[in-house]
Amino acid sequence: AQTVTQSQPEMSVQEAETVTLSCTYDTSENNYYLFWYKQPPSRQMILVIRQEAYKQQNATENRFSVNFQKAAKSFSLKISDSQLGDTAMYFCAFMKPNTGTASKLTFGTGTRLQVTL
Amino acid sequence: SQTIHQWPATLVQPVGSPLSLECTVEGTSNPNLYWYRQAAGRGLQLLFYSVGIGQISSEVPQNLSASRPQDRQFILSSKKLLLSDSGFYLCAWSSGQGLSSGANVLTFGAGSRLTVL
Numbered sequence: 001a002q003t004v005t006q007s008q009p010e011m012s013v014q015e016a017e018t019v020t021l022s023c024t025y026d027t028s029e030n031n032y033y034l035f036w037y038k039q040p041p042s043r044q045m046i047l048v049i050r051q052e053a054y055k056q057q058n059a060t061e062n063r064f065s066v067n068f069q070k071a072a073k074s075f076s077l078k079i080s081d082s083q084l085g086d087t088a089m090y091f092c093a094f095m096k097p098n099t100g101t102a103s104k105l106t107f108g109t110g111t112r113l114q115v116t117l
Numbered sequence: 118s119q120t121i122h123q124w125p126a127t128l129v130q131p132v133g134s135p136l137s138l139e140c141t142v143e144g145t146s147n148p149n150l151y152w153y154r155q156a157a158g159r160g161l162q163l164l165f166y167s168v169g170i171g172q173i174s175s176e177v178p179q180n181l182s183a184s185r186p187q188d189r190q191f192i193l194s195s196k197k198l199l200l201s202d203s204g205f206y207l208c209a210w211s212s213g214q215g216l217s218s219g220a221n222v223l224t225f226g227a228g229s230r231l232t233v234l
Contacts, residue, residue, distance in 0.1 A: 033221050047223075047224070091161070109160045
């Protein structure tokens with residue numbers, strides 16, 4: 001079974017600064033997907049970024065980028081130019097490829113990020 | 118575009134009472150559907166998933182059940198609620214079209230907060 005570990009329960013960053021959230025995972029699969037989801041106070045789960053394990057290039061989405069280290073099974077999220085609206089719980093998640101059945105996500109326990117003035 | 122609706126948003130129920138949470142998806146056909154639970158301060162745990170009408174897979178033994186009476190409708194139920202059923206329940210969908218660049222992304226509903234007293 002896959003496991004996802006987020007070792008930082010809480011983090012704080014000042015507005016306009018950069019912050020990195022850590023995530024490690026354990027799997028025997030060679031091909032898989034990794035995700036970062038954001039859960040703001042509204043509790044809506046919002047996809048932030050996705051990485052396919054067979055792609056060596058790190059994914060980026062505007063101010064969000066990842067550092068994917070497949071050999072180390074590490075998948076960190078970097079938020080640049082942090083904004084107050086980035087305040088949320090951030091979840092790292094793992095998914096095996098969809099091979100005709102459902103795409104099941106395994107989540108970490110989350111990192112609560114507070115962006116301050 | 119696809120949208121996912123989940124209701125009720127908030128529910129307070131006494132121990133031993135029944136439960137019905139509903140989830141519907143619009144703008145797509147043959148979606149894969151999921152129910153996740155988020156306990157306070159914890160990550161998301163997959164409860165049930167469905168790849169088609171009447172097809173339900175359970176991930177963990179529990180007091181809850183799920184049904185899919187229509188292609189885009191997913192219902193989470195209980196005959197008698199327990200205190201431990203309290204939590205935040207999230208419905209999600211993903212494409213059932215097999216491997217593609219978007220097939221593996223889960224989109225979540227706004228969630229239902231259940232308090233059992």
